Amino acid sequence: MVxxxxxxxxxxxxxxxxxxxxAAKVGVEIPTLCHMKLDNxxxxxxxxxxxVCLVEIQGRKNLAPSCVTEATDGMIVKSSSIRVMNTRRxxxxxxxxxxxxECLTCAKSGNCDLQSLAIKMGIRELHFSGEKxxxxxxxxxxxxxxxxxxxxxxxxxxxxxxxxxxxxxxAVNRGFNSVVSPAFEQDLQDSACTYCGxxxxxxxxxxxxxxxQTGAVIRALSNPDKTVVVQTxxxxxxxxxxxxxxxxxxxxxxxxxxALRRLGFDYVFDTDFAADLTIMEEGTExxxxxxRHLNGDSTVKLPILTSCCPAWVKFIEHNFPSLLxxxxxxxxxxxxxxxxxxxxxxxxxxxxxxxxxVVSIMPCVAKKYERGRDEFAVDGNSDVDFVLTxxxxxHLIKLANIDFHTLPDEEFDQPMGMSTGASVIFGTTGGVIExxxxxxxxxxxxKPLPKVExxxxxxxxxxxxxxxDFGGLPLHIGIAHGLGNARKLLEEIAAGRSQFHAIEIMSxxxxxxxxxxxxxxxxxxxxxxxxxxxxxxxxxxxxxxxxHENPFIYQLYEEYLGEPMSEKAHHLLxxxxxxRSTVFEQDGNxxxxxxxx
Amino acid sequence: MAESYHLLxxxxxxxRNENDWEEILTKTIKRTPQDIINxxxxxxxxxxxxxxxxxGLKWKIxxxxxxxxxxxxxxxxxxxxxxxxxREILSRVPYKVLTAMAVCGHIIGAKKGxxxxxxxxxxxxxxxxxxxxxxxxxxxxxxxxxxxxVFMGSGAYICGEETALFESLEGHRGEPRNKPPYPTIKxxxxxxxxxxxxxxxxxxxxxxxxxxxxxxDLGVQFSRGTKLFxxxxxTPKPGIYELELGMSxxxxxxxxxxxxxxxxxxxxxxxxxxxxxKFQETAIGYQGKLTxxxxxxxxxxxxxxxxRSMFNxxxxxxxxxxxxSCGQCTPCRVGCQQLLIGIKAVKRGERPAQYLDKLLKLxxxxxxxxxxxxxxxxxxxxxxxxxxxxxxxxx
Numbered sequence: 001m002v003x004x005x006x007x008x009x010x011x012x013x014x015x016x017x018x019x020x021x022x023a024a025k026v027g028v029e030i031p032t033l034c035h036m037k038l039d040n041x042x043x044x045x046x047x048x049x050x051x052v053c054l055v056e057i058q059g060r061k062n063l064a065p066s067c068v069t070e071a072t073d074g075m076i077v078k079s080s081s082i083r084v085m086n087t088r089r090x091x092x093x094x095x096x097x098x099x100x101x102e103c104l105t106c107a108k109s110g111n112c113d114l115q116s117l118a119i120k121m122g123i124r125e126l127h128f129s130g131e132k133x134x135x136x137x138x139x140x141x142x143x144x145x146x147x148x149x150x151x152x153x154x155x156x157x158x159x160x161x162x163x164x165x166x167x168x169x170x171a172v173n174r175g176f177n178s179v180v181s182p183a184f185e186q187d188l189q190d191s192a193c194t195y196c197g198x199x200x201x202x203x204x205x206x207x208x209x210x211x212x213q214t215g216a217v218i219r220a221l222s223n224p225d226k227t228v229v230v231q232t233x234x235x236x237x238x239x240x241x242x243x244x245x246x247x248x249x250x251x252x253x254x255x256x257x258x259a260l261r262r263l264g265f266d267y268v269f270d271t272d273f274a275a276d277l278t279i280m281e282e283g284t285e286x287x288x289x290x291x292r293h294l295n296g297d298s299t300v301k302l303p304i305l306t307s308c309c310p311a312w313v314k315f316i317e318h319n320f321p322s323l324l325x326x327x328x329x330x331x332x333x334x335x336x337x338x339x340x341x342x343x344x345x346x347x348x349x350x351x352x353x354x355x356x357x358v359v360s361i362m363p364c365v366a367k368k369y370e371r372g373r374d375e376f377a378v379d380g381n382s383d384v385d386f387v388l389t390x391x392x393x394x395h396l397i398k399l400a401n402i403d404f405h406t407l408p409d410e411e412f413d414q415p416m417g418m419s420t421g422a423s424v425i426f427g428t429t430g431g432v433i434e435x436x437x438x439x440x441x442x443x444x445x446x447k448p449l450p451k452v453e454x455x456x457x458x459x460x461x462x463x464x465x466x467x468x469d470f471g472g473l474p475l476h477i478g479i480a481h482g483l484g485n486a487r488k489l490l491e492e493i494a495a496g497r498s499q500f501h502a503i504e505i506m507s508x509x510x511x512x513x514x515x516x517x518x519x520x521x522x523x524x525x526x527x528x529x530x531x532x533x534x535x536x537x538x539x540x541x542x543x544x545x546x547x548h549e550n551p552f553i554y555q556l557y558e559e560y561l562g563e564p565m566s567e568k569a570h571h572l573l574x575x576x577x578x579x580r581s582t583v584f585e586q587d588g589n590x591x592x593x594x595x596x597x
Numbered sequence: 598m599a600e601s602y603h604l605l606x607x608x609x610x611x612x613r614n615e616n617d618w619e620e621i622l623t624k625t626i627k628r629t630p631q632d633i634i635n636x637x638x639x640x641x642x643x644x645x646x647x648x649x650x651x652x653g654l655k656w657k658i659x660x661x662x663x664x665x666x667x668x669x670x671x672x673x674x675x676x677x678x679x680x681x682x683x684r685e686i687l688s689r690v691p692y693k694v695l696t697a698m699a700v701c702g703h704i705i706g707a708k709k710g711x712x713x714x715x716x717x718x719x720x721x722x723x724x725x726x727x728x729x730x731x732x733x734x735x736x737x738x739x740x741x742x743x744x745x746x747v748f749m750g751s752g753a754y755i756c757g758e759e760t761a762l763f764e765s766l767e768g769h770r771g772e773p774r775n776k777p778p779y780p781t782i783k784x785x786x787x788x789x790x791x792x793x794x795x796x797x798x799x800x801x802x803x804x805x806x807x808x809x810x811x812x813x814d815l816g817v818q819f820s821r822g823t824k825l826f827x828x829x830x831x832t833p834k835p836g837i838y839e840l841e842l843g844m845s846x847x848x849x850x851x852x853x854x855x856x857x858x859x860x861x862x863x864x865x866x867x868x869x870x871x872x873x874x875k876f877q878e879t880a881i882g883y884q885g886k887l888t889x890x891x892x893x894x895x896x897x898x899x900x901x902x903x904x905r906s907m908f909n910x911x912x913x914x915x916x917x918x919x920x921x922s923c924g925q926c927t928p929c930r931v932g933c934q935q936l937l938i939g940i941k942a943v944k945r946g947e948r949p950a951q952y953l954d955k956l957l958k959l960x961x962x963x964x965x966x967x968x969x970x971x972x973x974x975x976x977x978x979x980x981x982x983x984x985x986x987x988x989x990x991x992x
Contacts, residue, residue: 047925048775048926048968049925049926049927049968050926050927051927051928051966051967051968054966062964062966063965063966065775065968068775069775070777087966090958090962091928091962091966094927094931094932094935095927095931097931097935098931127955128935128939128959130934130938130939130942131934131938151927152924152925152927152930171772171924171925173924174753174755174921174923174924175918175919175920175923175924175933175934176930176931176933176934177924178922178923178924178925178930
């Protein structure tokens with residue numbers, strides 16, 4: 001332990017604690033900008049670059065950045081002396097001098113850490129002005145990069161390189177022209193970007209945002225010729241309330257359904273239904289592969305990997321093209337929903353699929369990319385037309401003058417709003433595999449589960465494993481969230497060392513609850529834990545908690561699909577993956593493999 | 598104060614061709630590490646890259662650091678505008694540098710040395726590597742486990758900053774790290790590392806051969822020994838000169854000026870500009886002198902005569918910093934830009950002359966807050982030019 005004095009307050013902290021953390025212990029809140037620490041996920045970004053958290057340390061000539069300065073015994077720190085305050089103000093003014101003053105129209109307004117800092121410091125005039133750095137805008141299907149707003153905090157780099165190991169974003173150029181960018185300052189869509197959106201989730205300013213589709217959805221809703229169907233992903237209901245000032249972890253399923261109905265959606269459905277469908281297909285595929293494997297079929301590849309997460313799918317396509325037969329061929333719930341809506345449901349309503357508009361509300365920005373993949377369209381008409389993030393939905397609700405708090409709790413429409421507890425937990429790490437185990441166990445052993453909840457599959461550690469007893473057969477399960485963790489499991493598979501039968505992978509830390517389209521956590525990772533608890537709460541609230549017991553799923557197979565993995569199911573609910581290992585062709589142009597297959 | 602100054606004294610140690618490096622190496626590594634370190638400390642040799650950290654102390658701290666893996670790195674990134682001495686050392690007496698690196702490795706417990714060679718010096722690489730293979734052969738012969746690699750820089754000024762150099766060596770973007778920890782504890786690959794300028798290493802050879810006293814007797818208090826000076830600008834005799842430290846700038850100008858010297862930039866773009874009226878009171882050496890101004894330098898001496906506009910000189914330096922800042926920390930990335938557009942705005946009359954004071958304040962902030970020496974030292978040239986030639990900045 002070391003003892004130091006911060007603003008005349010004495011504090012004792014363990015060795016290795018930073019001055020910033022020590023200060024927080026005695027109620028001294030030193031402002032920061034580039035620094036970010038997600039405790040539960042062991043993610044930290046502290047380049048010591050913004051120089052906002054500077055403090056005065058007795059005996060040192062220069063000011064010290066508190067986020068990277070280790071507290072030492074007897075240290076005397078001043079965080080708000082006149083010297084510190086003046087210097088800090090100059091630093092913030094410098095940042096603002098190279099930042100477009102577009103706050104009123106910026107997508108990040110109200111959620112911007114730089115804006116909050118300027119407010120906190122009471123900045124009323126800027127002493128520096130002049131030429132600002134200008135960079136080309138980059139509009140990918142999912143993420144918009146407006147690097148004029150970049151403040152070089154490097155949080156996105158930490159997420160992209162260290163956490164996700166995607167390696168697309170890094171600093172390029174020098175001096176005033178330095179900026180975070182893909183290699184050769186190419187566009188994101190010409191890179192190996194997975195669109196996981198974790199860069200968007202941590203960007204303190206408006207440099208990285210999702211591609212906004214609220215306008216397109218409003219146009220569809222106001223078009224009398226269109227029937228507009230909406231689906232909402234499980235993680236949305238556990239976070240949407242935060243956008244309206246509710247405590248993190250508040251479930252707003254009923255209010256969300258009510259709000260969507262008031263926005264004018266003709267059918268308010270639930271992606272959860274499609275998640276149950278995914279379990280039927282993926283679970284059957286798992287059992288099929290497993291049985292064949294146990295019977296000695298050496299052509300069968302195990303483990304089977306979940307394939308619900310589009311960023312994860314793109315990651316394996318770019319980085320492990322030799323493993324493309326390992327993930328389940330089942331489409332993601334979003335795309336299963338789209339396929340069922342534009343085929344089964346359109347036929348039922350007797351409307352042309354082109355007149356049926358499917359909108360998804362997702363915690364994710366990669367879903368915006370996924371919906372546009374060519375294999376998910378028929379004659380140029382996509383199964384899912386628009387994807388809005390949780391944040392965009394909240395904007396839409398506010399725009400429509402809906403007082404979210406006073407909304408009644410309403411139910412989803414039927415039949416595609418019917419779901420089980422198993423589908424809800426898709427929203428958190430460990431959830432998809434738990435849902436799959438609930439169904440696969442009963443299908444395999446032909447016995448009811450003694451206990452529905454699998455605590456051994458739950459948690460927040462980046463890599464987890466468990467063994468589930470399938471009536472004498474020990475089923476080894478691996479779970480990874482965060483693509484960096486996924487990479488470790490994939491390398492094991494590639495090396496033939498994997499011990500697992502089934503692996504669940506989610507790109508975002510925490511799973512979909514921590515998705516790139518969720519309300520900003522501003523570095524507070526306990527928010528993710530609360531969302532996770534809310535998801536498990538929702539599961540417990542459901543009368544039916546196993547996917548194969550969903551009555552509409554039965555009906556759908558009986559009426560339309562036949563049985564899981566049937567030819568029709570294969571056609572509508574399964575997909576294939578593409579080798580995207582070559583990003584650049586020799587002539588330097590983006591390869592044809594991207595988006596054009 | 599004049600008594601501590603002495604007239605310009607030439608010396609010839611660095612480039613003196615010594616044919617006995619093998620003998621010196623064999624002899625020196627037979628001594629105890631403590632003995633060699635004590636000798637270096639008593640010589641009062643300070644780092645010749647410009648920062649002036651006591652070399653013996655650096656080796657001592659690294660020697661005491663506990664680690665199975667340590668490194669000796671020779672900083673040959675020589676990027677400071679106006680300095681070109683390291684190139685000469687490496688092309689004329691590379692074995693001195695290699696001997697020093699091997700001795701250092703022996704003392705601190707490093708088996709690996711790396712020469713980080715400025716990208717533009719690629720023409721030196723081949724001959725240097727040839728010398729290295731002869732050198733390594735000899736090391737093997739005397740059973741000294743030490744090898745040296747040459748690593749080519751890629752042209753960034755910032756990579757001369759020691760921690761940015763490590764990042765570059767490790768294959769990352771060349772950006773300075775937060776200090777502490779210092780390289781002596783956590784350097785290349787996070788292992789204890791001695792990183793010395795080429796010239797510093799060459800001087801240690803002199804000390805190993807002739808003893809600390811010989812070196813200590815040259816120069817003045819706090820600034821012992823000789824130093825190579827890269828003389829350029831408005832001078833009839835540009836070149837590299839080995840001079841004793843402690844001379845007054847007046848003596849220097851008398852020798853090297855063209856008779857019309859207006860100012861001298863001591864220490865390159867990150868150093869200080871000294872106007873004619875301060876030549877007499879300014880000495881060249883490390884800080885710590887009791888009286889007068891003492892300016893440390895990596896050896897860059899740029900001489901300007903009265904035909905030069907100091908505004909253009911400053912403009913040129915600021916362009917350089919704006920370009921060469923790594924872009925990592927706010928004060929340097931944005932500060933350099935603001936200084937550059939600021940002086941232009943004043944010159945064009947778009948800002949009042951008083952804006953220069955605002956900019957001077959800004960350089961103070963940069964000095965206090967920038968992450969590394971680059972951002973911190975912009976204040977040196979800026980303040981010394983603006984304060985001494987304010988009129989030229991405005992009209």
